Amino acid sequence: MSKQTKFLLNESELSTHWYNLNADAEALGLDMGPVLNPKTHEPVTPDDLAPLFPEALIEQEMGTQRHVEIPEAVRDVYRLWRPTPLYRAHRWEKELDTPAKIFYKYEGTSPTGSHKPNTSVPQAYYNKEAGVKRLTTETGAGQWGSALSFATQMLGIECEVYMVKVSYEQKPYRRVMMQTWGASVTPSPSDQTQAGRDVLARDPDTTGSLGIAISEAVEKAVQDPDTKYALGSVLNHVLLHQTVIGQEVLKQLEMAGAGWPDVLVGCTGGGSNFAGFVYPFLEQHVDGRDKPRIVAVEPSATPTLTKGHYAYDYGDTARMTPMVRMHTLGHEFVPPPIHSGGLRYHGMSPQVSALVHSGVVEATSTPQMPMFDACEQFVRCEGILPAPEAGHAVWGARHEALKAKEVGEEKTIVFNLCGHGHFDLAAYEDYREGRLEDYEYPEEEVNKSLADLPSVST
Amino acid sequence: MSKQTKFLLNESELSTHWYNLNADAEALGLDMGPVLNPKTHEPVTPDDLAPLFPEALIEQEMGTQRHVEIPEAVRDVYRLWRPTPLYRAHRWEKELDTPAKIFYKYEGTSPTGSHKPNTSVPQAYYNKEAGVKRLTTETGAGQWGSALSFATQMLGIECEVYMVKVSYEQKPYRRVMMQTWGASVTPSPSDQTQAGRDVLARDPDTTGSLGIAISEAVEKAVQDPDTKYALGSVLNHVLLHQTVIGQEVLKQLEMAGAGWPDVLVGCTGGGSNFAGFVYPFLEQHVDGRDKPRIVAVEPSATPTLTKGHYAYDYGDTARMTPMVRMHTLGHEFVPPPIHSGGLRYHGMSPQVSALVHSGVVEATSTPQMPMFDACEQFVRCEGILPAPEAGHAVWGARHEALKAKEVGEEKTIVFNLCGHGHFDLAAYEDYREGRLEDYEYPEEEVNKSLADLPSVST
Numbered sequence: 001m002s003k004q005t006k007f008l009l010n011e012s013e014l015s016t017h018w019y020n021l022n023a024d025a026e027a028l029g030l031d032m033g034p035v036l037n038p039k040t041h042e043p044v045t046p047d048d049l050a051p052l053f054p055e056a057l058i059e060q061e062m063g064t065q066r067h068v069e070i071p072e073a074v075r076d077v078y079r080l081w082r083p084t085p086l087y088r089a090h091r092w093e094k095e096l097d098t099p100a101k102i103f104y105k106y107e108g109t110s111p112t113g114s115h116k117p118n119t120s121v122p123q124a125y126y127n128k129e130a131g132v133k134r135l136t137t138e139t140g141a142g143q144w145g146s147a148l149s150f151a152t153q154m155l156g157i158e159c160e161v162y163m164v165k166v167s168y169e170q171k172p173y174r175r176v177m178m179q180t181w182g183a184s185v186t187p188s189p190s191d192q193t194q195a196g197r198d199v200l201a202r203d204p205d206t207t208g209s210l211g212i213a214i215s216e217a218v219e220k221a222v223q224d225p226d227t228k229y230a231l232g233s234v235l236n237h238v239l240l241h242q243t244v245i246g247q248e249v250l251k252q253l254e255m256a257g258a259g260w261p262d263v264l265v266g267c268t269g270g271g272s273n274f275a276g277f278v279y280p281f282l283e284q285h286v287d288g289r290d291k292p293r294i295v296a297v298e299p300s301a302t303p304t305l306t307k308g309h310y311a312y313d314y315g316d317t318a319r320m321t322p323m324v325r326m327h328t329l330g331h332e333f334v335p336p337p338i339h340s341g342g343l344r345y346h347g348m349s350p351q352v353s354a355l356v357h358s359g360v361v362e363a364t365s366t367p368q369m370p371m372f373d374a375c376e377q378f379v380r381c382e383g384i385l386p387a388p389e390a391g392h393a394v395w396g397a398r399h400e401a402l403k404a405k406e407v408g409e410e411k412t413i414v415f416n417l418c419g420h421g422h423f424d425l426a427a428y429e430d431y432r433e434g435r436l437e438d439y440e441y442p443e444e445e446v447n448k449s450l451a452d453l454p455s456v457s458t
Numbered sequence: 459m460s461k462q463t464k465f466l467l468n469e470s471e472l473s474t475h476w477y478n479l480n481a482d483a484e485a486l487g488l489d490m491g492p493v494l495n496p497k498t499h500e501p502v503t504p505d506d507l508a509p510l511f512p513e514a515l516i517e518q519e520m521g522t523q524r525h526v527e528i529p530e531a532v533r534d535v536y537r538l539w540r541p542t543p544l545y546r547a548h549r550w551e552k553e554l555d556t557p558a559k560i561f562y563k564y565e566g567t568s569p570t571g572s573h574k575p576n577t578s579v580p581q582a583y584y585n586k587e588a589g590v591k592r593l594t595t596e597t598g599a600g601q602w603g604s605a606l607s608f609a610t611q612m613l614g615i616e617c618e619v620y621m622v623k624v625s626y627e628q629k630p631y632r633r634v635m636m637q638t639w640g641a642s643v644t645p646s647p648s649d650q651t652q653a654g655r656d657v658l659a660r661d662p663d664t665t666g667s668l669g670i671a672i673s674e675a676v677e678k679a680v681q682d683p684d685t686k687y688a689l690g691s692v693l694n695h696v697l698l699h700q701t702v703i704g705q706e707v708l709k710q711l712e713m714a715g716a717g718w719p720d721v722l723v724g725c726t727g728g729g730s731n732f733a734g735f736v737y738p739f740l741e742q743h744v745d746g747r748d749k750p751r752i753v754a755v756e757p758s759a760t761p762t763l764t765k766g767h768y769a770y771d772y773g774d775t776a777r778m779t780p781m782v783r784m785h786t787l788g789h790e791f792v793p794p795p796i797h798s799g800g801l802r803y804h805g806m807s808p809q810v811s812a813l814v815h816s817g818v819v820e821a822t823s824t825p826q827m828p829m830f831d832a833c834e835q836f837v838r839c840e841g842i843l844p845a846p847e848a849g850h851a852v853w854g855a856r857h858e859a860l861k862a863k864e865v866g867e868e869k870t871i872v873f874n875l876c877g878h879g880h881f882d883l884a885a886y887e888d889y890r891e892g893r894l895e896d897y898e899y900p901e902e903e904v905n906k907s908l909a910d911l912p913s914v915s916t
Contacts, residue, residue: 005537008466079463080549080841091612109567111841113880153838154549173883180837180886379638380611383538383569422571422880425631428638 005090007252009083014075019243021279021351022236023066024286030354036323038314041456044322051222052229053237054130057123060237066283068240070122077121077154081110082244086252091381093401100404100411102397103258105249105277106384107418112177114387114419115273116147116232119241123230124151133226134158138188138213141167141341142174143387143419144232149183159183160227162190162216165208167341173423188213195219195318209334210345211317218320233270234315234349242276249414250280258412261292263400265415267392268296268305268363269342271349273418282360296356296363297396299371301336301439304329304348305356305363307446312456315347323456326353330449336439338368339427342389346449364396367438371395372431375421387419388427463548465710467541472533477701479737479809480694481524482744488812494781496772499914502780509680510687511695512588515581518695524741526698528580535579535612539568540702544710549839551859558862558869560855561716563707563735564842565876570635572845572877573731574605574690577699581688582609591684592616596646596671599625599799600632601845601877602690607641617641618685620648620674623666625799631881646671653677653776667792668803669775676778691728692773692782692807700734707872708738716870719750721858723873725850726754726763726821727800729807731876740818754814754821755854757829759794759897762787762806763814763821765904770914773805781914784811788907794897796826797885800847804907822854825896829853830889833879845877846885 025032034043046058053061060068070078089102096102107115127135135152138161139145145161152159161183168175168187178185188208189196195215199206206212221229231238253261264281266274278294285291298305304327313328315321327348335344355361371388374395379385386394397415404411421428430436483490492501504516511519518526528536547560554560565573585593593610596619597603603619610617619641626633626645633643646666647654653673657664664670679687689696711719722739724732736752743749756763762785771786773779785806793802813819829846832853837843844852855873862869879886888894 003534003537004469006469008468010466011462011464076461079461111843150841154841172887173880176883176887176890177843179890180834180843180883182838376638380640383608383612385569385635385638422631425634425638429630429634432634432637 003090004256005088007086007255009248009251011079013251014078014082015070015244015247017067017069018240019247019279019283020063020066020068020240021282022064024283027286028282028360029358032350032354033325036312036456038319038321038323041323052218054126054132054228056126056130057237060240061235071125074122074125078244083248084109086249086256087382088256089382092378095377095381096398096401096405098401098405099408100401100413101258102401103253103256103412103414104397104417105245105414107245107273107416108384108420111150112143112146113422114143114147115242115245115276116144117150118244118276119232119238119272120147120151120230121154122241124148124155124157127228128155128157132157132228134160135228135230136160136162136217136220137230137232138162138210138217140164140210141171142178143342145183145185146174146177147232148230149178149181152183153181160220161185162188162213164188164210164213165206171423188216190216192216193219209317214316215318215320233272234347236351238272239275239349239351242272243279245273245276245416246278246280249277250284253414260290261414262411263293263295263413265295265297265393265396265400265413267343267389267418268298268348268352269345269389271352273416275349275352277416291360294361295396295400296352296361297392298363298365299338299340299343299392300365300367300441301338302329302344303365303441304346306365307441309450309453310353310357311453313347313453324350326350327356329446330452332452333446333449336442338439339424339436340368340388340392343392366392366395368436369438372428372436374398384417385421386417387421388424390418393417461548462714463546465544465713467706467709469537471709472536472540473528473702473705475525475527476698477705477737477741478521478524478526478698479740480522482741485744486740486818487816490808490812491783494770494914496777496779496781499781510676512584512590512686514584514588515695518698519693529583532580532583536702541706542567544707544714545840546714547840550836553835553839554856554859554863556859556863557866558859558871559716560859561711561714561870561872562855562875563703563872565703565731565874566842566878569608570601570604571880572601572605573700573703573734574602575608576702576734577690577696577730578605578609578688579612580699582606582613582615585686586613586615590615590686592618593686593688594618594620594675594678595688595690596620596668596675598622598668599629600636601800603641603643604632604635605690606688607636607639610641611639618678619643620646620671622646622668622671623664629881646674648674650674651677667775672774673776673778691730692805694809696730697733697737697807697809700730701737703731703734703874704736704738707735708742711872718748719872720869721751721753721871723753723755723851723854723858723871725801725847725876726756726806726810727803727847729810731874733807733810735874749818752819753854753858754810754819755850756821756823757796757798757801757850758823758825758899759796760787760802761823761899762804764823765899767908767911768811768815769911771805771911782808784808785814787904788910790910791904791907794900796897797882797894798826798846798850801850824850824853826894827896830886830894832856842875843879844875845879846882848876851875
């Protein structure tokens with residue numbers, strides 16, 4: 001094995017098509033079930049979604065075409081950072097004293113520092129093509145809001161971001177980044193929407209929540225024919241756009257002479273970075289190759305895949321979004337204040353949920369303290385500072401590498417480092433200074449929330 | 459011209475040797491003059507420098523060997539991020555409506571986000587080889603301190619950083635980053651050194667300064683035989699290590715089919731990123747190729763090259779460091795509080811000063827407001843957020859591109875984007891919110907400071 005550290009692809013190897021898992025649902029034994037109208041509990045039609053999304057994205061959401069061509073204008077923006085590097089973690093392997101070979105795909109080289117622009121750019125493109133003037137969205141800590149601001153700036157449409165008020169006030173840098181790309185950023189709840197005004201009337205001092213911010217962004221999109229809404233994870237078309245990640249990894253592992261991987265590890269919040277990384281391996285599997293073990297890692301404080309129910313539920317607290325079959329902690333679940341804001345979601349992508357339900361994908365979880373411990377070790381060896389979200393994949397890869405050491409097997413482990421932690425240094429300091437704690441799985445609250453789920457038979 | 463955006467080199471093209479400008483001083487018509495002992499005003503000997511630096515670095519500082527082999531252990535750490543990408547700024551060119559082709563080298567992909575690790579890694583290496591247990595240094599906003607912390611962590615020696623107190627308190631994230639790499643970070647002035655105690659006795663509420671922090675770091679190194687000192691710019695060996703930048707650019711411009719560049723633009727504080735970028739072009743020039751126009755851009759509030767004297771001066775306020783012939787605003791000059799902390803220095807590398815003095819390099823300056831304006835335009839087009847220091851090169855490249863437009867010439871402009879601005883978003887916000895101002899060149903204060911220069915004849 002050479003000491004080569006980075007495996008770089010030229011722009012000529014930029015993906016030309018996204019891979020659509022829906023085409024292989026049957027081959028993989030998946031039954032996602034239809035998406036349901038939140039009021040009627042009947043399967044949604046494209047018309048139901050038209051106020052929120054342009055036709056091209058609704059087609060991608062519902063379609064079963066195996067490959068979807070990436071428009072040249074999207075590839076042209078991808079070129080600003082894609083293809084992203086694949087690294088071999090020589091120094092970390094040595095520190096872990098493991099016989100395993102560890103590779104990681106690094107999505108932190110994008111303009112906003114994560115995988116999110118892989119989908120914000122095509123979403124901005126298809127909206128622009130459909131004559132949409134403005135996109136609304138919600139953001140918590142600001143990772144997705146940054147990505148959409150960047151994309152709308154590149155494509156030349158407007159962007160309105162509803163940012164959870166507590167983040168707006170306490171984490172100004174992501175807000176500044178969004179504004180740098182020309183977005184308007186409003187602390188949520190705001191007086192610009194009925195949803196916001198209702199909340200403020202009840203509780204003028206509220207710090208806001210992602211659920212409220214979604215409601216505000218959706219309301220603004222529905223009211224104005226020139227405005228639509230964009231979501232950063234969960235939905236099929238979002239996961240579709242992320243498949244450029246795994247497509248590149250396949251080529252890069254070949255460059256590295258790494259052979260077929262034994263284990264793939266990713267972190268899951270809504271499921272999009274995980275899906276984008278592993279789906280191209282599942283496509284290869286459907287076409288006859290071995291299936292690697294595939295491990296999804298989530299925080300044990302929001303154990304959607306490992307402790308949630310597999311059931312129909314709403315995507316938001318206010319029950320405005322369609323219902324999907326997914327692993328859920330209940331739409332009224334309020335996640336504990338862990339530092340991985342991007343993983344604090346009560347639900348999960350229906351596709352990823354079905355993959356776990358059918359046993360194609362394994363799910364596991366870790367508290368945040370061992371996760372930060374793994375990240376500190378990683379950055380001291382590899383130099384790259386992981387975002388806490390991505391840190392769950394770092395923890396998972398270490399877990400697998402130490403297992404390989406125990407049994408003395410030269411496994412090939414590949415994980416997705418989906419973003420850098422340059423805006424998360426306060427969390428690292430809290431960890432080092434002993435100001436963090438692990439949260440118990442809030443079983444009682446989850447049970448209460450799950451008891452409230454509507455019974456739907458499809 | 460293809461639409462290719464990034465020009466990436468494989469690790470097999472990692473530099474094997476650094477280029478030493480001292481070897482070509484005569485060919486370039488440069489007379490740096492000897493470095494002088496601060497007390498005797500006699501040329502320093504290697505023995506004078508031995509308490510601060512290991513022998514290998516002193517040899518590099520004084521040597522005239524044209525190429526210095528890069529140790530394999532250093533290349534092995536370089537591989538974590540080098541070679542760095544060269545970009546063609548297609549979108550920015552279009553926005554500027556210029557016939558110029560603009561390329562930029564991006565050093566922000568290093569673990570600490572700037573070019574600084576190019577020298578911190580070999581400095582840590584040679585110290586480790588010499589049996590040194592610990593390096594001390596000073597840092598202002600933390601860019602250099604981060605780079606040295608990273609390097610000492612990689613090579614397995616200790617690191618003590620004296621961080622200017624006001625930055626320690628107001629800019630915690632760089633401090634956390636240094637601690638993440640295992641460095642001990644002390645707010646300066648501290649009670650750990652005589653220099654610090656003296657200052658605190660006079661002024662217990664001082665916010666500190668880079669000059670005081672240098673004195674503390676040097677004092678600690680001189681007192682302990684196991685401890686040495688590391689400097690992040692100005693000195694010849696530091697500039698030597700940075701030449702990997704320009705060596706890669708030469709190869710990448712060839713990949714891009716760009717032809718020989720017309721103009722090179724870099725920013726200057728102590729001179730190291732600028733030197734590393736342009737020296738390999740000067741080497742080619744000595745060997746017979748045309749000399750491109752080479753432009754150094756500095757803040758007009760600290761106009762070292764454009765308004766300073768070319769004279770012998772000390773590197774620090776306390777007159778502890780050797781004297782060098784350089785462009786200087788006087789060692790007692792207190793720079794205005796502009797946001798480009800890395801460019802707030804009263805002096806300049808003797809080599810870069812000699813290049814400007816001899817006319818090989820042009821120097822120009824910009825106030826910070828137009829610099830931020832150029833950066834905002836750049837990030838909206840290219841997606842990369844420049845550090846304000848690097849922003850001076852962005853401004854300079856735009857200035858050249860607009861001149862090319864005026865005269866309708868298809869110039870090839872290449873600039874060095876030496877670092878990202880992820881830790882400078884507060885400055886961007888201050889700019890956007892109108893909280894920044896431009897500073898007049900403090901002529902009176904500079905004249906006062908220059909009047910104090912000792913007269914030295916060599």
